[in-house]
Amino acid sequence: MTEEAKPREPQAHPAVSVVGPGEGETTVLGTTRMRVLEDGSHTGHRLAIAESVLAPHTQGPPQHRHAQHDEGFYVLSGTVRFTVGDDDYDATPGTLVMVPPGTPHTFANLTDQPAVMLSTFTPDLYVQYFRDLREAFVGGRPLTRQANIDAMSRYATEPA
Numbered sequence: 001m002t003e004e005a006k007p008r009e010p011q012a013h014p015a016v017s018v019v020g021p022g023e024g025e026t027t028v029l030g031t032t033r034m035r036v037l038e039d040g041s042h043t044g045h046r047l048a049i050a051e052s053v054l055a056p057h058t059q060g061p062p063q064h065r066h067a068q069h070d071e072g073f074y075v076l077s078g079t080v081r082f083t084v085g086d087d088d089y090d091a092t093p094g095t096l097v098m099v100p101p102g103t104p105h106t107f108a109n110l111t112d113q114p115a116v117m118l119s120t121f122t123p124d125l126y127v128q129y130f131r132d133l134r135e136a137f138v139g140g141r142p143l144t145r146q147a148n149i150d151a152m153s154r155y156a157t158e159p160a
Contacts, residue, residue: 017042024051027134030143031055040124048124053116054080054109061152062145063106066099068156070122073097073107078115082107085160091117104160129155 017038025036031054038049054060063083073080075091082089082097084105091097099105109115121127132151136143149159 015042027130029130029133029137031058034130036127036130038124039127040121043124045124046122048121048127050119050121050127050130051076051116052119053114054078054107055114056109056112058109058115060107061148063104063160064149064152064157065104065160066101066126066155066157068101068123069125070101070120071099071105071126072120072122073099074118074120076116076118078109078113079111080107080115080117081110106160125155126157129157 019037025039027034027036033053035051036048037051038047040046040048073082073091073096075093075095075097077093080091082091082105084099084103089097129151132154133143133148136147136151141147152158
């Protein structure tokens with residue numbers, strides 16, 4: 001057999017990533033619990049995925065726009081109010097909201113029930129933003145609007 005025709009040995013560490021229920025990197029940011037399912041380390045940093053649980057009456061971040069990544073939100077349960085510029089959209093289970101770079105947006109759970117959504121970040125740039133916010137909470141620093149904006153600015157994001 002030539003070198004090219006030899007069968008490949010099974011890899012000790014397959015390229016497939018499996019994150020089971022209760023696994024992943026969990027971050028609690030006030031009334032929001034986020035579980036990072038893929039931080040980009042298995043996708044060549046092309047894609048990150050997170051599950052977020054928004055407690056009832058949770059306000060989201062200040063309206064903002066990303067310069068370098070798309071952000072997607074797939075609502076799994078509850079109702080999430082998305083504000084895009086001056087327009088409001090109430091997204092119910094099964095709704096996908098895709099936000100391209102440069103589009104001002106925010107979200108909130110205005111209801112009496114929790115809401116769960118799956119978020120995508122392409123590329124994975126924004127996952128570190130959530131880690132930074134977590135460090136601020138752990139360090140006992142309050143998450144003021146300005147602290148949030150300062151953290152956003154490190155990841156090609158600005159207030160709208």
